[in-house]
Amino acid sequence: MKPFEVMDCALLMRMSGLPPAMNLRELRDRIAVCDEDVLYHHFCETTLRPTFDDPDYRNDFAVWSKLYLGDRVLAERLGILDPYSFGGMEELRAVVLEIIDDRFGELTMVPWVRSGDEFLFRKSTTVVFDTGERIGDPKGLHRAILRMTNGSVYYHFLEALRRPPAGKDDFSAWLLDGGEEYAAYLRILGSIDYQFHSLAHLREDLARALRRSESGE
C-alpha cells in the first residue's frame, strides 16, 4: 500500500453574482440557471463555513424555506436530499426543481420573504494543500484522523465523494488497496451517516469507529 497523503483545505466564500431571491419563484428561477458551484456550495460546503454546525437541515435551501419562507413542507422535502447520492450537480438540480415545482402545485400563492431575509447565492473556492503528513499503516488511521483539521476531514471524507472514484471517500479508497484485511474498516466507514455530523463530530466518530474495528469489537 502506498502511504496515505494527508491533505488540508481552506474555504473561501464569494458572492455568486446572481440577484437575491425574494420569493420561491425567484429561488426556483435562480437555481435553474446558477453555476454548479453555487449548488455545490449551498448543499455540500455548509459544514466548512463559519456558521453553526448543527442546523435542522444541512442545505441552505431547506433552512431558508423553513426559517424565512415559513414553508416547513418544502423544507422537509429539500432537507432530506443527500447531494452525494446523485450522479452530479445537474441531476441534483433537476430533483430540486421538481420538488419546488410540485410544491407550487400545492400552494395557492407564491411564498415570499420580507426585505432583509432574501436568499443570497454564494459559491466558494477551496484551496487545497499538502500537509506533508503521511500515514503508512491503516492501523494508525484513527490516531491520524484525531489530529486532522476540519479541513482535512472535509477534504478526505466529503469533498472526495465528488472526485474519482466517484462516491468513495479517500480513506476507503486507500483501504481498498489493502485487500480483505481491511474489510471491517471499510464496512464501518460506509456506515457513518455524514449528513448529521459537524466536521468535529465526524472526526470523533470516524476515529472511534476505526479504533473499534481495529480492536475487533
Added chain:
Amino acid sequence: MTPRLAAYEAIAGSPAVTQLRRLGEKLAGFRIVHVNSTREGGGVAEILEWMVPLMVDIGLDASWEVVHGNPRFFEITKKLHNALQGRAVDVPKKEWRLYQDVNEENADRLRPLLAEADAVIIHDPQPAYLLKLCPDRKGKWIWRAHIDISRPFRPVWKVLRTIVAGYDASIFSMAEFAMPLPHPQFLVPPSIDPLSEKNRELELSEQDGVRAEFGIDPERPLLVQVSRFDRFKDPIGVIRAYQLVRKVAPVQLVLAGGGATDDPEGKEVLDDVMEAAEGDPDIHVLLLPSNAHKTINALQRIADIVIQKSTREGFGLTVTEGLWKGKPVIGGDVGGIRIQVTNHHTGFLVNTYEGAAHRIRYLLQHPKRAMEMGNAAREFVRENFLLTRHLRDYLALMLTIRSGKGERVIHV
C-alpha cells in the same frame, strides 16, 4: 514558532495554528501591504494590529501603511462612511476634489511600496482612490469594505463605485453587506482576538472588583447588554424585557456603552434610557470610556445572560464576545446575530421585548441548559470567529488571487 503564535495555539488549538503555518509556507516572502486611515482607534486598526504581525510570523512580507490627511479630509471621509451606510449626505465636487488631492499626496509617498507589492489591501473608502494613482502596479489590489454598504446613499455610491470597481477584488464581512461590483467579491467574516484586553481570561478577583465598583449584587442574576446608546440597539426594549422578568425573578440589568456625549442622537437615546431606568437601583446604566476594555470584559464574564436586542445590526461582535465568554446570548433576529445565535444551541433570537423576557425567564429557570448553551457557544466561537480563522481566510484569498484561476478547487 514565535511566542505570539504559541500563545494563540494554546487557545485556538494546534490544528488551527499548524494550518496557518502551512498556508504561510506556501506564501513565504509574499509582499502584502495593508492601507487604512488610522494607526489607533476603531475596528480596522484593531484588526491590523494583530493581523500584520501574525502574517509576518508565518512568513509573509507584510506591512501596514496609514494615509495622512488634514481634519477636513477626515470630515469628508466620515461623510462618505455615513453615506455608504445609507445616510443622505451632500458631498459637493470640491470635497471630492479634496478627497482626491489628499490621496494624491499619499500616493506620492507610498507609490514605490504599493507598486511593487504582490497584493495591496485597501481598507474602507478613505484610501480607495490610491488605486487610480498607481497605474504601474505589479500586484493585485483588493478593496476591503468593513461596513454594510448594501443600502448606500446612491449619489455618493455612484461616485465611489467608479473608484472601487477598478479593483481586482473586494472583501465584505457578510453577503448581506455587499453591493454588486464587476469583480470577485469575497466574504470574510470578522473575528475577535482572544488575547486582547476585551477578551482575555480574567482572574476572579478582577471580576469581583468590577462587580463591587458598580454595586452589582453577586447573589442575584445579572443581564448585560454592551453597546453604544443607539436606537437600533434597542436599550429601551431591553429595559422593558427586564421589567417583565423582574415581576417573577430578582434580576439586575447592566446597559454599558460609550461615545454618546459628542453625538446628539446618542445623547437623546441615553436621556431616554436614564428616564426609563429612573428609580430602579437594579438597572445600571454605564457610560464607559472607549478604552474600558477590561471593564467590558468583566461585565460580560459576570453576566448570567448576555443580551444584544438590536433591531438592526452589522456583524455584532459584542455577541461574539459574549459567546466567547461562555454565555448564552439573547439577540435580535437581524444581521450577523443570525449567524451566531442559533435557538436552543447558543442562545435565542427574538423580535420583541416580550420575546426577550420569555427567553430570559427560560434560561433563568434552566441554569444547566444555560451552562450547556454557554459551553457550546464558546466552542462555536473557537472554531469560527477567532482571529485564526480570519487570518486563514486572508491566506486562502492571497493564494486564490495569486493563482489567477477561477476554479472551485485550487491546489497550491
